[in-house]
Amino acid sequence: MGAAFFYHLTESPLEHTLAMLLGKADQAGWRCAVLGCSAERMIWLDQRLWLGAGDAFLAHGLAGGTYDADQPILLTTNDDFQNGASCLMSVDGADVEPEVVTAMERVCILFDGNDTDAVDKARAQWKTLTDAGCSAQYWAQDNGSWTKKAER
Template identity: 30%
Template sequence: MQVDFYQLSRDPVEQVLPAIAGRILDMGARLLVVAQEPERLERISAGLWAGPPESFLAHGRSGEGAESMQPVLLAADCAAANGARHIALADGLWREEALQFERAFYFFDSETIEGARASWRDLSKREGVTPRFWRQEGRKWVQGP
């Protein structure tokens, strides 16, 4: 199980997540995006709409119906009603349920960095979990040590 830690220092999650969601959809997979705050989910939804028409990322919100048909599902919890095997934790909070997925993307910023550090220490000791760290350098993402 792979957990990718993304330290947001330049761009907010709603600007970063669409590229990752696009890659997951290109692989023929589905994504569950989790955040507690409805406002954050709304910004992420707007970000998924914001690209050029050819890069449209079909998505829906949990509780709006037809969840099982959504390639990208936005939700407040880790219940993958769309059958997703990839999860994006978009609010800087680690959830143990993420370990039930094939791959987790854990986005954190300066306000949630302490929780991310504690999660890294914990997850790096677990059998079968491979944590990877990514940071922004200009407009590029580079893998850290």
Template identity: 40%
Template structure:
């Protein structure tokens, strides 16, 4: 069954958290899709993943490339699983799609300092539960460790 994780971002922005989680996913041998709702954000994340750390970069591409199915990490605005990803990250309000059960893991990341993002995350939580999935909720503690809260 698909693991669905909700990551409540409060202490660090998405740009600090997402690359580390993607790197861990790749270390597990998983292919990754990152879904964003708009082209501007896709471009910003694309740029960020190349330079996120001085000693590393994340190999990735966007759904605009003809060979996007070959990418280990794919940034996309589409719900389709174009690169046969095992894990899908949903950011900036991207929601759970009907094919959620085809992934090993889905990670919905939301800004806990944004009331609208919190409301969307709560709606997605209810949707996930109505679809019959178990979901877990994660929040950072003061030391920056991710703690399962529910």
């Protein structure tokens, strides 16, 4: 049974935190899906991930291609994870159902702490998932480090 990890972004931009978490998921041997709400935003993230940071390289692809099933990281706007993902990264308020949390090794929900709508959406998602019996952790940035602030 998986768990949902909520990441409250206040210091680092989404693309940096996402790349860091994807790198850790890769080290754990997990195939990942990045679930977003718009194709344009997934294209933007695709470009940022290809740029990488230093020597960091994250092989990935946009959903809808011939080789979706082969992608270690698949960027998508639907929950049909063709690459057999065992880790899900939800961005931009993409909904995650409790059944998805229990089916995955880990679900990471990244949200912009400077956007009140995003914070409200994350709070609602926390309530939905924990009310359904999913384990959840809340992580916030604190002077450049991640600190676990709550667990349920």
